[in-house]
Amino acid sequence: MSHPHPPIARLRALRSVELLTPSFAEAADFYEDAWGLEVVEAEHSASWLRGTGDEHHALQLTRSDRTGLGRLSFAVGTPAEVDEAARRLQARGITPVAGPGPLDQVGGGYGLRFADHEGRTVELSADTWAVPPRGRDGAVPVGVTHAVLNTTDIDASVAFYRDVLGLRVSDWSEHQMAFLRCNADHHCVAFNQAEWVSLNHVAYEMSSIDHFMRGLGRLRHHGIVPQWGPGRHGPGNNTFSYFTDPTGLVCEYTSEVAQVVEDRWIAKVWRRVPELSDLWGTAGPPSKEIRCHMAGSPEGAHA
Numbered sequence: 001m002s003h004p005h006p007p008i009a010r011l012r013a014l015r016s017v018e019l020l021t022p023s024f025a026e027a028a029d030f031y032e033d034a035w036g037l038e039v040v041e042a043e044h045s046a047s048w049l050r051g052t053g054d055e056h057h058a059l060q061l062t063r064s065d066r067t068g069l070g071r072l073s074f075a076v077g078t079p080a081e082v083d084e085a086a087r088r089l090q091a092r093g094i095t096p097v098a099g100p101g102p103l104d105q106v107g108g109g110y111g112l113r114f115a116d117h118e119g120r121t122v123e124l125s126a127d128t129w130a131v132p133p134r135g136r137d138g139a140v141p142v143g144v145t146h147a148v149l150n151t152t153d154i155d156a157s158v159a160f161y162r163d164v165l166g167l168r169v170s171d172w173s174e175h176q177m178a179f180l181r182c183n184a185d186h187h188c189v190a191f192n193q194a195e196w197v198s199l200n201h202v203a204y205e206m207s208s209i210d211h212f213m214r215g216l217g218r219l220r221h222h223g224i225v226p227q228w229g230p231g232r233h234g235p236g237n238n239t240f241s242y243f244t245d246p247t248g249l250v251c252e253y254t255s256e257v258a259q260v261v262e263d264r265w266i267a268k269v270w271r272r273v274p275e276l277s278d279l280w281g282t283a284g285p286p287s288k289e290i291r292c293h294m295a296g297s298p299e300g301a302h303a
Contacts, residue, residue, distance in 0.1 A: 002040040007166030008080050008088040011074040011182040014189070016058050016107075017144055017202050018070030024063035026246035031059060034222040035204070035251065036140030036215065040131065041106045041146055048106050051204065052134045053143035056107035058204070067247055069199040069298060071113065071121035072147060072189070074165075074182065078126050079110040085124055086112050092157065117160045118151060118197045139214030141204035144286070145254060146187050148201050150194035150296060154178055157191045170260060171235040172269045179235055180279060187257040198296025201242060201250035212239050212255040218303075219243065227290040229253075231283030234276035238284070242290055250293045 021027045028047045031037045037049035037059060044062035050056065053092075062070050076082060079100075088099040100110030103125060111125030136142070151157040158178045161167045167180035170187055181189035192200050206212040216230060227250075229241030238257040245251050270276050274285065288295075 006091055006166055008085040008092075009076045009166065009185070011076060011165060011188075012164040012185055013075045014144060014146065014202070014257040015055055015075045015125065015128070016060060017072055017147055018060040018062055019199075020062050020065070020068055020070045021063035021068055021247040021249070022065055022067060023246045024061060027061055030246050031061065034219055034224055035245075036138065036218065038134065042279065048107075050131060050134070051141040052138070052207070053205075054131070055143050055210070056129045056131050057225075058141065059202075061108075067249065069120060069147070071123050073111075073123040073125060074188075075128075076124050076126050082124055082126055083158075089164075094164075094217065114282055116164075116270075117156060120149070120197070122165070132263050136207055137266055139206070139211045141215075143281045144204060145185060145200060145205035145257065146189060146192070146197070146203045148190045148192055148203075148294075150196065150198045150200050150294075151191045152194065153169035154191050154193040154195060161189060161191075168263065169267050170258075171267050172178065172182060173235050174272045176268060176272060177235070181226055181260055184259045184261075186238070186260055193293075196296075196298040200294045200296065201247060201277050203240075203252040205255045206253050206255040208259040209239055209255050212241070213251050216241055227293075228286040229283045230280075232280045232303070234272045234279055237279075240278075242291070242294075244284075244293050246295055248268055249296075250290065 040048045047061045048057040049059045051058045082100045096112040096114045103109045104113045109125035113123045170179045170181045177192050179190045182188045204213035224242040238254045241253045
């Protein structure tokens with residue numbers, strides 16, 4: 001029996017995130033000078049920054065009076081898939097807030113945007129602009145690899161991103177976190193059960209554990225030390241080191257995320273104990289400060 005509402009598209013990757021910040025100049029400086037992204041384009045109230053990967057940009061910073069997530073952008077294969085996604089959204093009673101059509105934005109593309117069940121803006125796009133190759137020797141991010149989102153109802157969030165967007169659950173951390181994937185990477189989105197809807201953190205991929213550690217060294221030269229890490233998580237098996245940007249949003253360097261072989265992976269429920277949140281035992285417990293930043297502010301959420 002065919003499902004009356006199949007997922008709207010096959011998402012290929014998390015392409016980029018948009019962050020809203022009242023501390024625009026400071027945040028733009030941080031992500032370029034310390035974090036290691038490269039500015040592709042900049043305007044008075046927005047900046048687009050790339051990693052060493054193929055995406056036109058990994059991060060869009062937008063000047064705003066509210067702090068938090070502007071949107072999540074996912075790649076799909078073709079413009080036809082964007083049109084089909086729009087039809088499938090409408091069939092579910094969800095009207096896109098933009099598109100389907102050419103995206104009038106830096107980086108181009110053909111896409112659409114819609115609001116998820118908790119008011120986050122999700123963008124699907126194809127045919128974005130190519131960028132010239134950038135060397136991968138530097139200890140700088142390849143691109144954005146996952147976003148962790150605070151949700152007031154983890155089951156509803158998992159259901160929406162699974163049923164509507166076609167993501168697959170890779171693992172749970174008790175009933176507190178759920179890790180979802182769209183490709184071989186263990187997760188591109190994770191949900192954290194919380195008191196309000198907000199951004200928990202954005203993670204950037206480092207191409208090896210050596211790049212990861214050298215990146216921590218470069219940040220240290222800038223006087224920036226991890227607020228939690230370095231360590232290695234149980235779920236996803238990825239290395240981690242968390243920092244706070246000038247906006248107060250949390251950013252992570254990560255590497256070596258588990259690779260899922262689709263038909264051989266069995267999701268499991270991990271216990272929330274220190275030896276599983278950090279397999280190395282190097283990071284210690286997360287500080288009260290980083291937990292507070294990861295919780296975000298309820299004002300940042302859509303009313």
